[in-house]
Amino acid sequence: METERNETDRRRKRSQLLLKQAFEELMREKGFTAMTIQNITDRADVHRGTFYAHFPDKFALLEHSIRDKFHTVLGREMPPDTDWDPDHLRVLVRTVLEHVRLLYGRCSPVDTFNPLFERSIRDELAALLKHWFEQLRADQADWAVHVDTMALMTSWAIFGAAVQWSKSNENISVDEMTDRVLAVLAEGAGRIA
Template sequence: MKDVENNADRRSRRSRRLLEQSFVELMREKGFTAMTIRDITDRADVHRGTFYAHYPDKFALLEQSIRGKFRRLLERELPPDAGWEPEHLRVLIRTVLEHVRSLYGRCSPVAAVDPLFEQSVRDELFHLLRRWLGRLRATRDDRQVDVDTMALMTSWSIFGAAAQWSKSYEGVSVEEMTGRVHAVLTEGAGRFAADPFRD
């Protein structure tokens, strides 16, 4: 019985991998709007029923692809024990800035599904920051703002800064923008508001 379950799990993982690989290839060749589920299943050499066993539609596969790419990027850039520390936060901010610019900085078929990209990246950021802040909060008694609210506000701040920077701040380097966002998140906006002449 266990062998049958293991074989089924292996087949399921293999099917997912083939579908995801086919999707990525077709994104490069045809773009999201032009590709069909039949294109994906033909390329993966699986039945349409196999596709629907894993995904309700191609938008779900796109979302999975976006989340997977972003997770792998964070895993590559951050150490496994990363947390709310100045250097880890700086790496996270820079990684998000570069990732968002890679989408908005080129004419891409993914641009047609910007809201899905934005939501997926913000969600992944939120869950990562909630883990970091949750571990930090476990060592402190301060309960003024709950972890979910802090994670939500921080994820929106980082993503919003990245989206605006990638579209409007051509003269600002990634390092300079990383420093600005990092300073606001670690020092707070109050310090900047208290010094009206600070640039």
């Protein structure tokens, strides 16, 4: 029984890998809009049913691809079990800034792509921040703001700054922008009030 389950898991992983590889190749060759599920399954040499066993549509595969790419980029800069630390936050902010600028510089705006990209990155960012904040909260029980709210607001602040910076014509270095984002996160509106 266990052997059959392991074999099924290996087949699922292999099929998913083939689909993702085919998708990435077709993205480079045709672009997202022109590619069809049939193109993906033909390139991966799997049946359409196999595709639908993994993804409901090509948008779900795109979202999965975006999230995988973001995890890969973060993994190069930080180990996956990284916990809260000001230095880790600096690396996270810088990584998001660079990743967003690279993608916005490479992709022309597509109404269906940008919202999916933005939501995927923000969600992944919020999940990581929530994990960090939950670890901190275990040590400090007197927080007035819920962890989910803090993670969501912080992810929007980081990602929003990255989007604006990537689209800006100002000549602000990634280090300077990282410092600005960290200053806002650390000081917030407290000094203004």
